[in-house]
Every structure is written in C-alpha cells, then in structure tokens.
Amino acid sequence: KQEVTQIPAALSVPEGENLVLNCSFTDSAIYNLQWFRQDPGKGLTSLLLIQSSQREQTSGRLNASLDKSSGRSTLYIAASQPGDSATYLCAVGTNAGGTSYGKLTFGQGTILTVHP
Amino acid sequence: KAGVTQTPRYLIKTRGQQVTLSCSPISGHRSVSWYQQTPGQGLQFLFEYFSETQRNKGNFPGRFSGRQFSNSRSEMNVSTLELGDSALYLCASSMTGHEQYFGPGTRLTVT
Numbered sequence: 213k214q215e216v217t218q219i220p221a222a223l224s225v226p227e228g229e230n231l232v233l234n235c236s237f238t239d240s241a242i243y244n245l246q247w248f249r250q251d252p253g254k255g256l257t258s259l260l261l262i263q264s265s266q267r268e269q270t271s272g273r274l275n276a277s278l279d280k281s282s283g284r285s286t287l288y289i290a291a292s293q294p295g296d297s298a299t300y301l302c303a304v305g306t307n308a309g310g311t312s313y314g315k316l317t318f319g320q321g322t323i324l325t326v327h328p
Numbered sequence: 329k330a331g332v333t334q335t336p337r338y339l340i341k342t343r344g345q346q347v348t349l350s351c352s353p354i355s356g357h358r359s360v361s362w363y364q365q366t367p368g369q370g371l372q373f374l375f376e377y378f379s380e381t382q383r384n385k386g387n388f389p390g391r392f393s394g395r396q397f398s399n400s401r402s403e404m405n406v407s408t409l410e411l412g413d414s415a416l417y418l419c420a421s422s423m424t425g426h427e428q429y430f431g432p433g434t435r436l437t438v439t
Contacts, residue, residue: 246427255332255418256430301371303428308384314361314376314420315384316428321370 214239214306218319233287233322235302240280243305247276247287249298292326299323332421332431340437346407349434353400353421360402365416414438
C-alpha cells in the first residue's frame with residue numbers, strides 16, 4: 213500500500229527566502245508525481261507534474277525533483293512571496309500495469325506561511 | 329478552456345438522507361476521479377471512471393457510489409448519510425495518465 217509523507221508539516225518564513233518542501237513515498241513503482249497547492253476552503257491547483265521517467269520539472273519560481281529509487285521528491289520555491297502562502301500537497305500516481313487508473317495517493321501537506 | 333465544475337458548491341443534509349453530487353470535466357477529458365477531504369484523514373481516493381466504467385475504487389463503504397455519462401460528466405451518490413460523511417468532496421479530470429485538474433469541490437455538511 214502506497215504511503216506518502218510530507219515534511220515539514222508547517223513552515224513559516226520571511227518573504228524572499230528560498231525554501232524546500234519534502235515528500236517521500238514507500239512504493240517506488242509510481243506512474244507520476246504531482247504537486248498541488250490548496251488555498252483555505254478551495255480546490256487544488258496543479259503546480260507541477262513529473263512523470264516517472266523524468267528527474268525534474270520547472271515552472272517559474274518552482275522546481276520539483278524526483279528520485280524514484282529513494283522514494284523522494286522535493287519542491288523548491290525560489291524567492292518566496294506572501295502570495296505563496298497555502299497548503300502544498302504531494303500526490304503519487306501508482307503504476308498499475310502501465311496506467312495509474314486515476315488514483316492519486318496524497319500526503320498530509322505542508323502548510324506554508326510567508327510573512328512580509 | 330473551461331475548468332472542472334462541481335455542483336452544488338455547498339450542501340447541508342440530515343443524517344440518514346442521501347445526496348448526489350455532480351462533476352463536469354474539462355472538455356476532452358474522459359477520466360474523472362473523486363476524492364474526499366477531511367481534516368482528520370486528509371485527501372482520500374473514492375473512485376475513478378473512464379468511458380462510463382468504474383476502473384478503480386478506494387476503500388469506502390458501499391454507501392458511496394458513482395457513475396459516468398456518455399458526455400464524461402460524473403455523479404457520486406452517498407446514501408444513508410452519517411455525520412462522518414461531512415467533508416469537502418473533490419473531483420478531478422484528466423486524460424488518462426496525465427495531469428489531474430481539480431474542481432472547486434462540494435462542501436457537504438451532515439447534521
């Protein structure tokens with residue numbers, strides 16, 4: 213059974229800092245890994261998707277890496293801003309015969325607060 | 329391109345009643361997945377539909393069911409509601425194996 217853990221559970225940083233969020237998973241047979249952000253009471257916004265054959269993806273100030281063999285992914289946020297304050301969720305699509313059948317297993321999330 | 333839409337956005341029901349939630353995926357997406365989010369359990373997978381067939385199911389009781397129509401729109405139904413069913417219900421659509429896009433969710437409160 214796939215289990216996903218995110219560390220730290222909460223993080224508070226001053227504006228402008230670079231930061232790293234960590235995600236680990238127990239079953240390396242993944243199909244893909246996706247990072248999301250969630251604002252309070254809202255749905256999930258997709259940030260980055262990494263396919264199992266990829267090592268990293270970048271979008272603006274965000275960079276996500278994937279090390280399947282060690283069961284780890286990191287989300288790097290450069291030059292953080294107050295608008296980055298949200299809960300960040302890591303989700304793993306487990307490989308089931310060549311597809312994930314839509315099932316994502318989520319971590320509990322990291323609550324990020326960026327203060328001015 | 330319109331995003332994933334869910335209706336209704338908020339719902340209050342009484343224990344023992346049943347409820348139906350609706351999800352319209354992004355145009356062209358044939359896969360629709362449903363998730364339950366609670367403060368205690370986080371986000372948990374309910375089921376996934378593709379081309380009107382349930383392909384995968386999470387560990388939820390039979391009171392939770394769903395279906396998908398030929399236009400890929402999906403509904404989920406919860407019968408005999410319990411207090412513990414209070415949650416944010418999220419649906420996501422995707423092209424198989426690709427990035428999942430989530431809707432804004434339906435906030436269900438059971439009293």
